[in-house]
Amino acid sequence: xxxxxxxAAPTAIRLPGYTKADQQEILGTGDDPFGVDGAxxxxxxxxxxxxxxxxxxxxxxxxxxxxxxxxxxxxxxETEVMGVGGVAVAPDLRGQGLARLVITAALDHxxxxxxxxxxxxxxxxxxxxYQHLGWHPLDTDVLVExxxxxxxxxxxxxxxxxxxxxxxWPSGSVRLFSLPM
Ligand SMILES: CC(C)(COP(=O)(O)OP(=O)(O)OC[C@H]1O[C@@H](n2cnc3c(N)ncnc32)[C@H](O)[C@@H]1OP(=O)(O)O)[C@@H](O)C(=O)NCCC(=O)NCCS
Numbered sequence: 001x002x003x004x005x006x007x008a009a010p011t012a013i014r015l016p017g018y019t020k021a022d023q024q025e026i027l028g029t030g031d032d033p034f035g036v037d038g039a040x041x042x043x044x045x046x047x048x049x050x051x052x053x054x055x056x057x058x059x060x061x062x063x064x065x066x067x068x069x070x071x072x073x074x075x076x077x078e079t080e081v082m083g084v085g086g087v088a089v090a091p092d093l094r095g096q097g098l099a100r101l102v103i104t105a106a107l108d109h110x111x112x113x114x115x116x117x118x119x120x121x122x123x124x125x126x127x128x129x130y131q132h133l134g135w136h137p138l139d140t141d142v143l144v145e146x147x148x149x150x151x152x153x154x155x156x157x158x159x160x161x162x163x164x165x166x167x168x169w170p171s172g173s174v175r176l177f178s179l180p181m
Contacts, residue, residue, distance in 0.1 A: 003092075010052050010098060010101060011052070011101070012050050012051065012052050012062075012102045012105035013050070013051060013053070013105070014049070014105070014109070015051045015058075015061070016049075017049065018046070018049040018061060018086070022051075023088065026058055026061055026088045027088050027090070027091070028091070034123075036123065036156065039156060041144075041146065041154075041155075041179075041180060042146055042179055043085070043179060043180055044065065044083075044178060044179040045063075045065075045181075046063025046064055046083070047063075047064065047065040048063065048064040048106070048109060049061060049062075049063050049064075050062050050102050050105040050106045050109070051102065052098055052101060054090075054093065057090075059089065059090040059093050059098065060089045060090065061088045062085075062086065062087045062102040062105070063085050063086035063087075063181070064082055064106045064110055065082070065085075065181055066081075066082060066113060067083045067119070067176060067177075067181065068080055068177040068178060069119070069174060069175065069176050069177065070174070070177070071172060071174050071175075072170045072171060072172030078177065079115070079116075080114070081116075082110035082117070082118040082119070082163065083118070083119055084107075084110075084181075085121070085180075085181040086181075087102070087103060087120070089102075099129070100133060103133060106118075107161070111163045111164065116162065116164055116167040117161065117167055117169060118161050119159070119160045120135070120158075120160075121142075121154060121156040121157065121180055122156060122157055122159060123156060123157070124156075124157055127157050127159065130159045131159075134161050135160065136159060136160055136161065137158070138157075138158045138159070138169075140171075140172065140173050140174060141153050142158045142173075142176065143173070143174070143175040143176065144176045144178070144179065145177065146179065147179075151175075154176075158174065
């Protein structure tokens with residue numbers, strides 16, 4: 001069997017943690033593995049981690065954390081979304097559904113945490129992939145916090161997906177009360 005094949009169907013598991021070394025095990029040690037350094041943003045680490053192992057090697061990851069957000073006009077009460085980030089699959093194992101598996105595991109857990117939606121940021125070329133997985137791009141500005149009390153407009157695309165039946169994303173601008181994830 002090729003080392004790029006799984007002997008049994010791959011499964012996503014909850015990881016006890018996720019370090020820089022874990023990320024490098026998946027994506028290698030090259031610069032800018034997510035292709036987002038050009039945006040010049042500071043990002044939050046994630047709180048919960050989901051991964052796929054292939055033998056001894058970690059080959060896929062998706063992270064999750066709860067984020068405070070306001071959606072719509074200024075009177076809209078602050079609410080929460082489940083942020084998804086750090087989605088990564090080892091280059092030699094892409095195109096086999098591992099991102100789908102690990103994102104599904106993260107969203108299954110997110111459904112137990114209360115917020116109505118999950119939200120992620122991605123480069124424009126990844127919008128079709130996430131749409132295929134049931135996410136919707138927002139066509140509104142999304143403000144996020146940055147160090148030194150700065151608030152900036154997110155230059156990447158923002159995508160959301162409902163976590164519960166009848167969840168409805170309100171119209172209007174979006175303001176994250178945290179660094180992006
Ligand atoms: C983005 C990334 C995670 C995708 O991983 P992957 O394992 O190749 O993705 P999958 O094989 O699970 O693909 C997910 C689904 O999207 C589909 N898909 C892939 N590219 C697509 C496209 N351009 N348009 C529509 N659907 C697409 C796949 O067919 C698959 O659908 P299926 O499960 O119904 O067959 C991987 O390329 C990666 O790690 N990139 C570098 C890090 C990065 O940029 N992460 C994203 C951060 S937001």
